[in-house]
Amino acid sequence: MISAILDYEFLQNAFLTGIIIGALAPMIGVFVVVRRMSMIADALSHVALAGIAFSLLLEKSFVSLAGLNPLYLGMGFSVGGSLFIEKLRSVYKNYQELAIPIILSGGIGLTAIFISIADGFNADLFGYLFGSVSAVSRTDLWLIVGVALSVVIIFFFLYKELFLLSFDEEHAKASGLPVKAIHFVFIVMVALVIAASMRIVGVLLVSSLMTIPVAASLRFAKGFKQMITYSVVFGEVSVIGGLVLSYYLDLAPGGTIVLIAVLILIASILFDKYKTRFA
Amino acid sequence: MINLNNNSNEPIVQAKNLSFKYAKDLVLENITLDVPKGAFLAIVGPNGSGKSTLLKLFLGLNKLQKGSITLFGESIQSFKDWQKVGFVSQKANSFNTGFPATVFEVVESGLTKKIGLFKFVTKEHKQKVKKALEAVDMLNFQHRSIGELSGGQQQRVFIARSLVSEPVLMILDEPTVGVDSKNVHQFYEMLEMMNKQLGITLILVTHDVSTVSDKVTHVACLNKNLHFHGDAHEYNQLTEEELSEVYGHDIKLLSHNHE
Numbered sequence: 001m002i003s004a005i006l007d008y009e010f011l012q013n014a015f016l017t018g019i020i021i022g023a024l025a026p027m028i029g030v031f032v033v034v035r036r037m038s039m040i041a042d043a044l045s046h047v048a049l050a051g052i053a054f055s056l057l058l059e060k061s062f063v064s065l066a067g068l069n070p071l072y073l074g075m076g077f078s079v080g081g082s083l084f085i086e087k088l089r090s091v092y093k094n095y096q097e098l099a100i101p102i103i104l105s106g107g108i109g110l111t112a113i114f115i116s117i118a119d120g121f122n123a124d125l126f127g128y129l130f131g132s133v134s135a136v137s138r139t140d141l142w143l144i145v146g147v148a149l150s151v152v153i154i155f156f157f158l159y160k161e162l163f164l165l166s167f168d169e170e171h172a173k174a175s176g177l178p179v180k181a182i183h184f185v186f187i188v189m190v191a192l193v194i195a196a197s198m199r200i201v202g203v204l205l206v207s208s209l210m211t212i213p214v215a216a217s218l219r220f221a222k223g224f225k226q227m228i229t230y231s232v233v234f235g236e237v238s239v240i241g242g243l244v245l246s247y248y249l250d251l252a253p254g255g256t257i258v259l260i261a262v263l264i265l266i267a268s269i270l271f272d273k274y275k276t277r278f279a
Numbered sequence: 280m281i282n283l284n285n286n287s288n289e290p291i292v293q294a295k296n297l298s299f300k301y302a303k304d305l306v307l308e309n310i311t312l313d314v315p316k317g318a319f320l321a322i323v324g325p326n327g328s329g330k331s332t333l334l335k336l337f338l339g340l341n342k343l344q345k346g347s348i349t350l351f352g353e354s355i356q357s358f359k360d361w362q363k364v365g366f367v368s369q370k371a372n373s374f375n376t377g378f379p380a381t382v383f384e385v386v387e388s389g390l391t392k393k394i395g396l397f398k399f400v401t402k403e404h405k406q407k408v409k410k411a412l413e414a415v416d417m418l419n420f421q422h423r424s425i426g427e428l429s430g431g432q433q434q435r436v437f438i439a440r441s442l443v444s445e446p447v448l449m450i451l452d453e454p455t456v457g458v459d460s461k462n463v464h465q466f467y468e469m470l471e472m473m474n475k476q477l478g479i480t481l482i483l484v485t486h487d488v489s490t491v492s493d494k495v496t497h498v499a500c501l502n503k504n505l506h507f508h509g510d511a512h513e514y515n516q517l518t519e520e521e522l523s524e525v526y527g528h529d530i531k532l533l534s535h536n537h538e
Contacts (some may be wrong), residue, residue, distance in 0.1 A: 034378060067424075157397045164388040168374055174338045175392040176361035222380035222424045 001247060004129040006197040014096040014200065014253075015243060020148045021197045021209065021223075022239030026231035027155065029210030030194045031186065033218070034166045039100045040085060041194060041207035044078050048195045050127050051077025053114035053121070060118050069141055070128070075195035081107065082191040086184070094272065131202030131254025140199050145182060147196040148267035152191050163224060200239070202254040207234060216268040219276075234264050280390075289352050290315050291448050291480050292337060297346035299332055308330050310346070310505045314448075319474040320482045321511075323488050324501035327513070330484040334452050337482070338366055351447070362393045365441030365449040365479075367434070370454045374488065376426040382436050383421040386411055387442035402525075411443035414477075415469060431462035438469065448480045454488060463487065467494050 001097075005011045032041055054077070055070035081103055086101035109149040112249060155162075161182050164172045172179050197206045217230035242257030249256075292309040292314040299307040304327040314320050322330050335341040336348060339355055339379065348355040386398060386408045394400060412418040415435040425433060434454055437502045441449055451470075455463045467487075473479045485491055492498065500507040507514065507521075 034375075160391045160394065160400065161387065161396065162328075163380075163384070164391045165381060165387065167378055167388060170340070170368060171366065171388075172391075174340060174361070174364075174366040175389075175444075176339075176359070178396075179394055218379060221379045222422065224379055224384050227379045 001244065004247075008183045009138065010134050010136065011142045011247075012076070013138060015240075016132040017136050017141055017144050018200050018243050018253075019236065020144055020198055022084045022236040023232045024151060024193055024236035025197050025206070026213040027228060028151065028190055029235075030036075030215045030224075030228050030231050031162055031166055031216040032190060032210055036192075038207065039097070039213045040082075041190060042066035043085065043100045043104040043107065044191050044194050045198065045203045045206040046083050046104050046111070046196060047081030048074040048107075048191075048206075049128065050107045050114065051075070052198075052203075053111045055122050056124060057114045057118040060121075069126075069137075069139055069143065071140060071195060071199065072129075072173075073148055074137065074198060075147075077107075078191040078195045079188055082187040084255040086187060087224075112276050122158040127202075128198055129202050129204055130252050131198070131200050131205060131257075132255050133200075133246065136199050141157075144196045144199070147192050151193055154185065154189060158182060158185065176232045200243075200253060202259055205254045205258045206257045208237070212265050213238065216261075216265040219272040220232060234261065239263065281352070283380075290349075291318075291351060292482070293349040294333075294337075295347045295349075297336065297343075297348065298345050299329070299336065299341065301332075305335075306503065307501075307502050309360060310501075312499060312505060312508055314480060314482060316480055317474070318497050319471070319477060320497040320499060321488070321491050322482065322499045322501055323486070323493040324486045328502040329525065330501055331452055332480070334450055334484055336451060339458040343409070347483060350360065362444050363447045364445030364501070365389075365444065367437050367441050367449065367451045367454050369453050378426060380425050381414070382423050382425055382428070383422065385425050385436055386439045386443050389443040393444045408439075412474075414442055415439045415448045416433075419530050429462075430457040430471075431459060431466060434458055434466065438473075446479060448482070450480065451483045451486055453486065455485065463490060468492055470494070494524070 005015060023245060030040075032038060051073040052070040055068055055073035058065045059068055059070075085099045085103050089096045092098045115125070123136075158231060161172075161177060163187075164175075164177065165182055169179065193210070194206050197209060203211050209267070213231045213234035216234050217227045221227035221230055238257050238261040241260045243253055245251065245260070246256040248251040287481050292312075294310055294312045296440060297307055297310040298305065306327075307370065308334065322333065324330050332341060337345065337350070337355075339358070339361070343355065350358045353358065353360075354408040387404070389411075390400070390407065391402050394404060403523050405480065409418060412421055415438050417432065417439060420428065421434075425436060428436065434457075437454075455466055458466055464501070467490060470483070474481050474496075483495070492511055492515055497510050498507065500503060507517065
């Protein structure tokens with residue numbers, strides 16, 4: 001396999017993207033989970049799908065747009081969706097989870113409409129749904145590297161603010177932190193990571209990479225930094241293991257990655273039980 | 280805490296003619312209250328008497344509707360120096376006990392505002408965290424997960440989180456809710472130590488009137504209106520009739536050593 005990676009550019013793209021996403025998604029995912037926003041990731045990925053369908057439609061309708069990378073509009077829609085979710089959450093203060101089905105079905109509805117206008121697409125869209133190894137281009141890779149670098153830099157600079165906001169929002173407000181602005185930056189980061197992860201794991205499975213490794217670490221992490229470390233390790237094991245397995249067994253990479261993450265989760269629950277019973 | 284400034288006698292918190300409504304419900308009416316430097320003020324009153332609302336006004340979490348508040352001589356509307364003000368809330372309301380954070384990480388988060396945006400935690404900051412944990416006698420628990428601790432221990436950690444930013448004024452909203460009665464006494468002794476030895480001005484909203492009345496310097500009785508505001512000694516002289524006027528029908532819930 002190593003020689004194949006050295007020989008084929010598309011495999012290099014897939015592996016490098018995978019390694020980036022395997023760390024990035026769980027890293028942001030830790031904050032998503034502790035802030036009880038897991039479902040938001042799911043809703044946003046469906047909005048991103050609408051962006052991709054729209055981009056494919058543009059490509060089909062206007063020859064001049066043939067080279068447009070669908071990830072741009074995917075990211076744009078995802079960020080737009082995240083802002084809309086925030087708006088809905090503030091309008092329905094006592095029913096904050098309402099924002100999720102609204103955005104999720106809105107995203108799917110838009111996607112369906114774009115598909116019908118375009119009179120159907122080729123296999124491209126399927127690749128975005130479930131993830132694809134062969135579809136990752138060099139431009140995709142650079143785009144994802146760019147997103148990853150910006151998200152990681154913001155993550156490090158805002159880490160202590162994000163931690164306080166997640167742990168105790170009231171205290172964050174009382175200490176005079178610009179809570180709204182920080183939350184806004186965070187939700188945009190989530191939207192960008194979702195769009196960046198779509199290529200490899202697919203729209204339908206993106207949120208799993210943000211949540212399952214985190215759920216596994218929750219079983220035994222004592223502290224927050226420890227939890228981030230475990231989550232990233234589990235994310236990487238899932239992505240790299242999933243890509244290798246899917247290459248040899250000719251399986252869908254997204255599905256394989258998610259199933260490995262689920263196996264790690266089950267193992268960590270069993271380990272936690274065993275430890276408390278015999279400790 | 281020697282203050283050579285000749286303003287040192289100016290009250291730390293000054294509230295004038297405060298009124299506050301939630302929708303149409305008037306919760307606070309015409310409250311005027313001074314908190315002198317170095318005071319340990321207990322605000323007592325029945326449920327729904329507006330105690331927490333008053334605290335939230337002091338903290339800038341509720342918007343001022345009528346009247347004025349001055350913090351450290353400055354109007355609350357222009358007040359920016361929030362790191363001088365520590366806040367400890369009812370623990371049960373504000374955090375998820377399954378949150379994966381160590382005691383150290385929780386206390387460190389108290390420095391967030393002080394360190395400032397886009398800056399990192401340094402060794403000196405970590406040293407401060409350790410000192411704050413030492414002050415509340417929780418240093419041995421620094422690597423433990425916050426969710427594993429008892430209610431009383433958790434509340435000590437939250438006090439340390441406030442202490443770490445070296446506040447001049449600390450505001451506590453019923454901090455002993457969820458702390459078992461055995462540890463409540465110890466908890467108040469710790470507050471007394473902070474007040475007397477560290478010179479921190481304390482404002483405490485509480486139900487345990489009898490437990491605190493010998494530790495605090497001032498008492499304010501609130502029930503929409505301010506019924507009594509004076510030093511703790513005067514408060515202890517109040518007769519049962521006067522008290523029931525303050526508390527209304529809730530007097531039985533709030534024993535006052537008179538039974």
